[in-house]
Amino acid sequence: MNDLAALKADLEGLAIEDNPQIVRQKSRDFFWYSPVLKRQLDEVCADIVVTVTSEAEVIRVLRACYAHDVPVTTRGAGTGNYGQAMPLSGGVVLNLADMNKVLEVSTGVVRAEAGAIMSTIDDAARPSGQELRLHPSTYRTATIGGFVAGGSGGVGSINWGGLRDFGNILRLRVVTMEAEPRILELSGADLHKVSHAYGTNGVITEVTMPLTAAYDWVDVLTGFDSFAEAARFADALANQDGLLLKEIAPIAAPVPHDYFLRHQKFIRRDQSVCALMVAPFAMDAFSAFASRFGGVEILYRSDLASDEDKQGLPPVYELAWNHTTLRGLRVDPTLTYLQVLYPFPDHVEKAVHLAELLGDEAPAHLEFVRFDGRNTCFGLPIIRYSSEDRLEEIIRIHEDRGCPVFNPHCYTLEEGGMKQTDAVQLAFKKEADPKGLLNPGKMIAWENPDFDFSSDQTYLFPGLAR
Amino acid sequence: MNDLAALKADLEGLAIEDNPQIVRQKSRDFFWYSPVLKRQLDEVCADIVVTVTSEAEVIRVLRACYAHDVPVTTRGAGTGNYGQAMPLSGGVVLNLADMNKVLEVSTGVVRAEAGAIMSTIDDAARPSGQELRLHPSTYRTATIGGFVAGGSGGVGSINWGGLRDFGNILRLRVVTMEAEPRILELSGADLHKVSHAYGTNGVITEVTMPLTAAYDWVDVLTGFDSFAEAARFADALANQDGLLLKEIAPIAAPVPHDYFLRHQKFIRRDQSVCALMVAPFAMDAFSAFASRFGGVEILYRSDLASDEDKQGLPPVYELAWNHTTLRGLRVDPTLTYLQVLYPFPDHVEKAVHLAELLGDEAPAHLEFVRFDGRNTCFGLPIIRYSSEDRLEEIIRIHEDRGCPVFNPHCYTLEEGGMKQTDAVQLAFKKEADPKGLLNPGKMIAWENPDFDFSSDQTYLFPGLAR
Ligand SMILES: Cc1cc2nc3c(=O)[nH]c(=O)nc-3n(C[C@H](O)[C@H](O)[C@H](O)COP(=O)(O)OP(=O)(O)OC[C@H]3O[C@@H](n4cnc5c(N)ncnc54)[C@H](O)[C@@H]3O)c2cc1C
Ligand SMILES: Cc1cc2nc3c(=O)[nH]c(=O)nc-3n(C[C@H](O)[C@H](O)[C@H](O)COP(=O)(O)OP(=O)(O)OC[C@H]3O[C@@H](n4cnc5c(N)ncnc54)[C@H](O)[C@@H]3O)c2cc1C
Numbered sequence: 048m049n050d051l052a053a054l055k056a057d058l059e060g061l062a063i064e065d066n067p068q069i070v071r072q073k074s075r076d077f078f079w080y081s082p083v084l085k086r087q088l089d090e091v092c093a094d095i096v097v098t099v100t101s102e103a104e105v106i107r108v109l110r111a112c113y114a115h116d117v118p119v120t121t122r123g124a125g126t127g128n129y130g131q132a133m134p135l136s137g138g139v140v141l142n143l144a145d146m147n148k149v150l151e152v153s154t155g156v157v158r159a160e161a162g163a164i165m166s167t168i169d170d171a172a173r174p175s176g177q178e179l180r181l182h183p184s185t186y187r188t189a190t191i192g193g194f195v196a197g198g199s200g201g202v203g204s205i206n207w208g209g210l211r212d213f214g215n216i217l218r219l220r221v222v223t224m225e226a227e228p229r230i231l232e233l234s235g236a237d238l239h240k241v242s243h244a245y246g247t248n249g250v251i252t253e254v255t256m257p258l259t260a261a262y263d264w265v266d267v268l269t270g271f272d273s274f275a276e277a278a279r280f281a282d283a284l285a286n287q288d289g290l291l292l293k294e295i296a297p298i299a300a301p302v303p304h305d306y307f308l309r310h311q312k313f314i315r316r317d318q319s320v321c322a323l324m325v326a327p328f329a330m331d332a333f334s335a336f337a338s339r340f341g342g343v344e345i346l347y348r349s350d351l352a353s354d355e356d357k358q359g360l361p362p363v364y365e366l367a368w369n370h371t372t373l374r375g376l377r378v379d380p381t382l383t384y385l386q387v388l389y390p391f392p393d394h395v396e397k398a399v400h401l402a403e404l405l406g407d408e409a410p411a412h413l414e415f416v417r418f419d420g421r422n423t424c425f426g427l428p429i430i431r432y433s434s435e436d437r438l439e440e441i442i443r444i445h446e447d448r449g450c451p452v453f454n455p456h457c458y459t460l461e462e463g464g465m466k467q468t469d470a471v472q473l474a475f476k477k478e479a480d481p482k483g484l485l486n487p488g489k490m491i492a493w494e495n496p497d498f499d500f501s502s503d504q505t506y507l508f509p510g511l512a513r
Numbered sequence: 514m515n516d517l518a519a520l521k522a523d524l525e526g527l528a529i530e531d532n533p534q535i536v537r538q539k540s541r542d543f544f545w546y547s548p549v550l551k552r553q554l555d556e557v558c559a560d561i562v563v564t565v566t567s568e569a570e571v572i573r574v575l576r577a578c579y580a581h582d583v584p585v586t587t588r589g590a591g592t593g594n595y596g597q598a599m600p601l602s603g604g605v606v607l608n609l610a611d612m613n614k615v616l617e618v619s620t621g622v623v624r625a626e627a628g629a630i631m632s633t634i635d636d637a638a639r640p641s642g643q644e645l646r647l648h649p650s651t652y653r654t655a656t657i658g659g660f661v662a663g664g665s666g667g668v669g670s671i672n673w674g675g676l677r678d679f680g681n682i683l684r685l686r687v688v689t690m691e692a693e694p695r696i697l698e699l700s701g702a703d704l705h706k707v708s709h710a711y712g713t714n715g716v717i718t719e720v721t722m723p724l725t726a727a728y729d730w731v732d733v734l735t736g737f738d739s740f741a742e743a744a745r746f747a748d749a750l751a752n753q754d755g756l757l758l759k760e761i762a763p764i765a766a767p768v769p770h771d772y773f774l775r776h777q778k779f780i781r782r783d784q785s786v787c788a789l790m791v792a793p794f795a796m797d798a799f800s801a802f803a804s805r806f807g808g809v810e811i812l813y814r815s816d817l818a819s820d821e822d823k824q825g826l827p828p829v830y831e832l833a834w835n836h837t838t839l840r841g842l843r844v845d846p847t848l849t850y851l852q853v854l855y856p857f858p859d860h861v862e863k864a865v866h867l868a869e870l871l872g873d874e875a876p877a878h879l880e881f882v883r884f885d886g887r888n889t890c891f892g893l894p895i896i897r898y899s900s901e902d903r904l905e906e907i908i909r910i911h912e913d914r915g916c917p918v919f920n921p922h923c924y925t926l927e928e929g930g931m932k933q934t935d936a937v938q939l940a941f942k943k944e945a946d947p948k949g950l951l952n953p954g955k956m957i958a959w960e961n962p963d964f965d966f967s968s969d970q971t972y973l974f975p976g977l978a979r
Contacts, residue, residue, distance in 0.1 A: 154642065155728055155794040176620065176642045177726070180755075208754025214798040215755035235801030257757070257794055260643070260726040262621055286886025288674025289646075289681035291723070328621040328723055332680040335701030392858075420752025422886050 050115045051094055057111040062098040070096055073122060073140050078130035080372060082383055082432055083456040087511065091133045093140040100145045102252040109228045112139055112484060120486045121246035123162060123193025126185040128369055130458035131197040131245045135488035136510040141250065143192055156217060158255045161192025178261035180207045180215060184368035192251045195242050202294050202364045204416040205285060216242055218255035223479040240475040245460055247490045248476035264293055264324040266349035266363035268313060274299040274411055275399045276342055277319040282395045283340060285415040285422040290333055291326035295415040296367040298322060299402060302410045302429060306374040309360050313346040322363050371412045375429050386453040387426035387445050394423045397450055409441060459506050461491045466500050468492040516581045517560055523577040527570060530562040539588060539606050544596035546838065548849055548898055549922040553977065557599045559606040566611045568718040575694045578605055578950060586952045587712040589628060589659025592651040594835055596924035597663040597711045601954035602976040607716065609658055622683060624721045627658025644727035646673045646681060650834035658717045661708050668760045668830045670882040671751060682708055684721035689945035706941040711926055713956045714942035730759055730790040732815035732829035734779060740765040740877055741865045742808055743785040748861045749806060751881040751888040756799055757792040761881040762833040764788060765868060768876045768895060772840040775826050779812040788829050837878045841895050852919040853892040853911050860889045863916055875907060925972050927957045932966050934958040
């Protein structure tokens with residue numbers, strides 16, 4: 048590891064960590080959500096972690112790593128659950144968690160360093176009556192740079208769609224991995240070059256995001272006799288144009304009762320639930336709509352709950368998105384999950400059909416979102432895992448019924464996404480990371496241009512076999 | 514007119530106007546948009562106008578009019594274009610224009626007296642970074658009470674749907690027409706009792722509306738070689754979930770050039786136009802989207818226009834909704850218009866087909882809105898009017914192709930709307946206006962319970978023949 052010694056010398060004065068336990072910890076994310084990734088990635092580890100506090104330090108690290116041919120994997124908070132932030136070829140984990148200042152809040156816009164935690168950004172925006180449009184359920188731990196580079200959407204997507212949509216990211220400042228790193232400012236169509244690229248073609252140092260009006264969202268849990276009713280209610284609610292909600296998630300029994308331990312007292316075991324965030328001034332209209340819909344039991348409303356009832360309850364968004372699975376995993380570590388799109392317009396029928404078909408092997412969990420201008424839903428069904436083969440079979444059952452799966456049991460961009468080469472991101476990698484040192488192994492199009500995405504094979508990064 | 518003398522005596526101390534010219538002026542609205550209504554309603558006139566400044570005065574007027582059996586027609590700013598505010602049986606015009614205070618602005622909510630002008634409400638809300646969700650293009654003249662009682666939607670409906678949707682009106686304070694008028698506070702499902710009831714079953718004295726984030730909207734005009742392209746662009750834009758716009762209106766050539774006189778210098782005569790309001794921070798993303806779409810010429814952007822260019826230009830929203838027709842009428846007083854719904858999902862095909870079918874007899878004008886959770890469009894085509902028969906024929910041509918017409922050539926609630934009895938509003942009228950003195954002649958269900966809506970007959974109020 049001679050290069051490493053030279054690299055360390057070059058980086059003198061920076062915060063370098065080489066304690067093996069800490070390095071191992073900072074080399075891991077939530078990959079263990081997947082039994083497949085757990086098997087594949089458990090030994091992955093960086094050589095050192097460098098924690099930077101400024102863009103100038105980022106440039107210094109990249110310049111030195113380029114000179115010494117050392118791979119660099121950028122890390123925000125490491126909450127990704129696809130193994131996105133795991134350094135498959137070792138080298139440096141570039142930790143941005145301390146580059147976390149909110150730089151500027153103006154009307155409709157916030158500018159922050161990439162390592163800023165999303166809830167911190169909202170704390171800074173809220174005095175102006177504003178908040179971020181979208182956040183993952185890891186709002187209180189994840190960084191804005193990690194969300195842009197590795198996330199897709201979440202709470203708020205029912206109003207704004209996802210990060211992939213024009214207008215949900217305004218501007219990115221990016222440092223390239225070259226002999227002399229350049230600073231680029233991307234906006235408009237250029238944002239796609241680095242957003243959701245897992246840091247494979249640049250390090251984002253600064254993020255400019257749109258803001259929207261902030262409210263003291265009311266957490267609401269509604270109960271239903273069947274999952275189908277919960278799903279239909281969610282769909283009808285999503286289509287209420289004048290009712291402002293930030294989150295609509297139907298979750299099939301017995302998941303809410305069995306895994307939402309703090310909320311268990313409000314939920315019967317046979318009850319399917321819709322988890323909601325409603326604007327406070329919309330509560331009257333929401334109640335009127337729910338009683339007209341019929342069959343809706345209000346189990347919990349944070350605006351009417353006693354302090355005693357609220358004691359120790361997590362916010363509703365921490366029951367939703369990947370937190371549903373997390374709460375399941377805490378009770379039953381053998382569980383895993385899928386990520387599915389149920390395409391409009393028969394998304395509800397498809398989701399209900401699959402839920403009935405798979406029964407308790409795959410309790411349904413939907414997330415309603417705006418998608419290409421329509422209200423439809425993603426699904427994150429919990430899977431009672433038996434084997435990799437059966438998991439593949441369940442994926443096929445979904446795809447055969449016209450419901451694409453964004454496979455969360457793969458660590459590559461392509462396999463977890465559109466299953467095709469992203470020409471824009473590949474071209475930008477050629478320009479911004481000519482040596483291929485940024486987060487190696489995550490972009491198949493770079494590692495193996497001839498890979499056949501139509502085959503049933505999953506890609507295996509050679510670097511993993513070291 | 515003995516009763517009137519007694520009534521006047523009862524109202525002593527209030528602002529009573531009986532100057533015939535002023536009374537005639539305050540008895541009229543924009544009914545003359547329709548050649549049919551112009552013929553039917555031109556002689557309509559109240560006996561006196563009473564201008565009130567408080568709810569207590571409203572109660573005094575209603576109590577006295579009830580005692581003397583004098584009809585009362587409430588008036589906001591009189592900008593309705595269905596003859597809604599015209600006193601078909603004479604009597605009192607109750608003018609609320611001076612009851613116009615904005616009472617309270619809080620997070621997400623504004624409370625105002627019913628006669629407050631919408632732009633005044635926004636002036637009061639804007640220091641808190643907020644504005645109304647929806648406004649008609651008569652924003653700078655119309656009252657909030659008149660909008661709730663007589664309007665349907667407008668600018669902002671692309672994000673929030675219409676007034677009929679749960680959540681777009683929060684609370685109404687209403688005075689009944691009884692021996693002893695009662696004050697009612699309506700919310701939730703009860704709002705429907707009086708919203709869009711033309712003041713036939715109560716006088717709204719106070720309105721509570723939701724607010725949303727306020728921006729310095731950028732006025733944009735984009736040019737296209739054909740109306741079909743303008744309509745397709747508008748539809749694609751409406752489906753961009755991350756692009757925040759407040760207004761999307763494609764308008765067929767030669768209307769923009771011929772009738773938008775102040776903007777004429779930016780527009781070729783053969784150019785169809787999309788009139789847009791875009792959030793300032795969304796302009797980069799909007800431009801990226803427009804150039805990816807292709808064939809879009811940016812004719813005008815208020816954020817880049819010189820002061821000289823902007824001089825004397827009306828805001829884009831005063832080119833849209835019923836202002837498109839108004840600008841046409843100013844150039845060619847023989848024009849009129851229709852109001853059409855093109856139902857999702859083939860709204861664009863339907864609108865383009867009808868535009869091509871009717872050619873220059875009915876230049877197309879669409880307004881994109883959210884409707885039952887989908888993005889679709891209303892149309893307000895300009896009609897080069899020849900006869901009432903041909904107008905009926907054009908309406909039939911639309912309806913035969915699955916495009917319902919909200920006939921703006923009728924003054925009754927039912928004929929301009931759903932063409933059926935609204936049982937809720939009728940029941941509330943029985944309760945709140947037992948003598949039927951409020952805005953007589955506008956609710957067929959009250960005047961003639963046996964009226965056959967499926968017949969081809971239009972309803973003629975007997976009171977008109979006085
Ligand atoms: C319980 C749970 C719930 C979740 N819910 C959601 C959800 O609702 N929606 C959603 O989209 N995701 C969700 N995720 C995934 C993840 O939490 C989010 O995407 C989160 O925003 C990632 O942020 P992070 O700071 O943890 O990024 P990390 O995990 O540190 O990094 C994510 C990826 O981005 C790269 N990266 C990080 N920072 C930068 C940078 N500055 N420049 C370039 N590349 C960078 C990393 O290399 C990695 O590839 C969830 C995960 C868990 C475990
Ligand atoms: C150029 C132009 C553009 C327009 N654009 C739009 C548009 O975009 N969207 C739209 O919806 N409409 C539109 N309209 C119609 C109209 O301007 C609006 O509906 C407006 O909000 C009406 O407000 P007003 O104060 O003028 O009401 P008025 O015309 O005074 O009254 C409207 C109706 O409500 C009743 N009313 C008024 N105040 C009260 C009250 N306090 N209590 C009970 N009943 C009451 C009246 O009796 C009448 O029946 C347009 C009209 C014109 C002429």
